[in-house]
Amino acid sequence: MCLPRIGRIGSISGDDVTRVAGVEIDGVSRQVSLLCVPEAQIGDDVSIHAGFALAVLPPSEARATIALQDAVKKPGRVPGPTA
Numbered sequence: 001m002c003l004p005r006i007g008r009i010g011s012i013s014g015d016d017v018t019r020v021a022g023v024e025i026d027g028v029s030r031q032v033s034l035l036c037v038p039e040a041q042i043g044d045d046v047s048i049h050a051g052f053a054l055a056v057l058p059p060s061e062a063r064a065t066i067a068l069q070d071a072v073k074k075p076g077r078v079p080g081p082t083a
Contacts, residue, residue, distance in 0.1 A: 003069070004049040006062050007032070009042050023048065 007023035012034065014020050019034040023046065033052045034040050045062035046053035057065070 002049065004047040004054060006045055006057065006066050006069070007048055008062075009040060009044050009046060009053075012040075012042055021046075021053065023053070 005025050007025040007030070009021045009023055010029065011022040012019065013022075016038065017035070019038070020031050021034050021040065022029050023032050024030075025048070030048075031051075032046070032048050035052065037046060037053045037056050040046055040053055040056050045057045045059060047055045047057055047065075
């Protein structure tokens with residue numbers, strides 16, 4: 001299973017069809033397409049999968065998702081719902 005990554009847009013270039021963003025993920029800058037999220041702006045947190053930004057996330061949701069992804073990388077209990 002592939003999980004989307006969360007990144008913050010630092011720059012945008014191109015026109016409506018070729019619009020791309022420089023996005024920082026874990027301290028590394030990557031280029032991603034903004035074709036699916038034309039409303040995205042510099043400073044927005046976006047969900048990224050396969051080189052495409054798929055959704056603009058509210059800051060609280062972005063922080064929560066990043067925290068959960070970081071927890072999965074570490075040994076021990078993963079936070080989440082209990083049965």
